[in-house]
Amino acid sequence: MKSYLKFLIMMSFLWLSAGSVLAEMAYVTDELQFMVRTGKSTSNKIVAIARSGDRVQKMETDGDWTYVKLADGKEGWMLGRFLVPDPPGKVRMITFEREHERLKQRFSSLEKEAAELREENKNFKKTLTEKKTNLEITESAHRQLKEDAAEFLALKEEAAKMRKELEAQDLLVKDMDARLLERNIKMFALGAGVLLVGMLLGGSMRKKKKSSFY
Structure with a gap:
């Protein structure tokens, strides 16, 4: 009798164990x-x-x-x-993911271009400062040597030439500043696009998780 009870208990345990294994979670595939x-x-x-x-x-x-x-x-x-008129959720999610990745790559590219423009702008400003310093030295020398007619004319011509170069450099720096501002605006717009697509992608994934329970 005791052996029979032990056998029943053992079989019940094995049955419960098998039931718990069979009750594991699974999902219905959408690869139809x-x-x-x-x-x-x-x-x-x-x-x-x-x-x-x-x-x-x-x-x-x-x-x-x-x-x-x-x-x-x-x-x-x-x-x-x-047949349905619109792409299924999985296709839309893949499209969102690709667009999200494309925007991130574009944003990274613009960020790199902006860094290069900042460095180039920095070098131009440094060169401009050096030219301004040289112009000040030239004009100072010009004032000191203006009594010497020959040297006065030569220095005057050099000062005029440097002044033209300085004006050209000023215009170039202004153009660089404008380009840098344009890049920053594009980076901001793309950053907002990346955030928006990320939010849409997150919402699409949450909807997909909810729909998997039906």
């Missing part, structure tokens, strides 16, 4: 396949297979069946209830 046939019946020959997210061209509808043309040119009948 749909048969494209030569006619409007499941008994007709299969000519192609359409998968979730494939784009097809609707050629004709007859009751529950729709005649379609696939991207590879194959044609046939498939059940129309599997």
